[in-house]
Amino acid sequence: MARVPQVIVVDPDRESAGEVQKMLNMLGLSVIASTGYGVEAFTLAFQLKPDIVLMRIEEPLVRPVQTLGRLTDGLPDLPVIVYSTEANIRLMRQSMVSGASDYLQEPLSEEEVESSIMRVLERKEREAMRRRGELEDPVPQGTIITIFGAKGGIGKTTIASNLAVALATEAHQTVALVDMDTRFGDVAITMDIPVERSIADLARNLDSVDRNTLRDYLVRHESGVYILPAPTRPSDWRNLHAQHIRDVVDVLAQTHDFVILDTPGTFNEIVAAAIEVGTMILLITTLDMASIKDTVLALEMLHERFGNDEERVKVVLNRAGMDTGVREKDVERTLDSPLWRRIPQDNEVVKSAQLGRPIVMSKPNSKVSSEIRDVARALAGVRNRANGHKAGGGGFGKLLRPLFRKSA
């Protein structure tokens, strides 16, 4: 959007409205009106046609919800971001049902308001482009998990391969596991599979590959995971560049629910591309000082190069419980980041790797396996069966079915 976005603030509290207005001005946005709830809000929005509305929502809900409903119903292309001192689920739900595009909790931060407005306006722009036929048809896109670590030998391949297996077997996802270790790709050994074709072959022939022939390049592991091995000769990486990685991952993500990227303990152009395409980055660390120091640097680098997104980058502690004299609390303090998950130290992991069988298969009852299955379920959004939902052939389905039958 070339011009400065125009905003209307709907907030009956003058002091708060003034503060929001000041913040929006600081962000370089143009506030063209500020008003309370009701008729005036609707009339101004209708006449001035802003790009976005920021609106306070507070108990009692009747007036704000009525105003919000009128705005989103009467001006369906106008996004409304609501903000509130409350963070209760009822309020959020009411806002969503009434058509709000986002919900922010006070105190508002400039960063949060800016990113919310940008996201909402981008979405609106994309909707408009899609309506005008200016976007290509949407393609399915799986979740790309990049396993990254600042050091060698900290368990990246172990976690990548076990997570891939757990996602396939426990969470019933289609999974591709890609070995992007540009030095000693050892996914094939860890999973005991033959290497006939590698990522280098797929990248070279990508133009002629379609959904059906893609499988010719992947080795199906007994767990159901499809593996794209690293080339057996490290020199074969020489002809691979960031764009090849983006293209290969893109084609895999169109055909698999999850694409897991295992990376080496160094940073290079291939790793940078793997991080760039990752929906989520699992940054692996261990409890020893060298690994923690390198992880601090890696986090700084990730923030500088790829932005600071706490949802996207999660730190995973491997070999938790290892007696190094370093405490987990100290790690979190040094990293200034919480540990998202902890995979325990277990010598069975080494034995499993030597046997070429991921521990989630060879020792499914171990703590390591149970933790990795938990991570897989969390990533796939699958609950533990014990507290899952019951699938119901509910009344709503019964109501809808005849409608669908008629239009089919």
Ligand SMILES: Nc1ncnc2c1ncn2[C@@H]1O[C@H](COP(=O)(O)OP(=O)(O)OP(=O)(O)O)[C@@H](O)[C@H]1O
């Ligand atoms: N939780 C664990 N408990 C015990 N041993 C582990 C654990 N995780 C990994 N290991 C062992 O640590 C060693 C290194 O693991 P792995 O090969 O997965 O590390 P990596 O980070 O991929 O190394 P590289 O950077 O060289 O590719 C292996 O012998 C592996 O079996």
Ligand SMILES: [Mg+2]
């Ligand atoms: Mg490795």
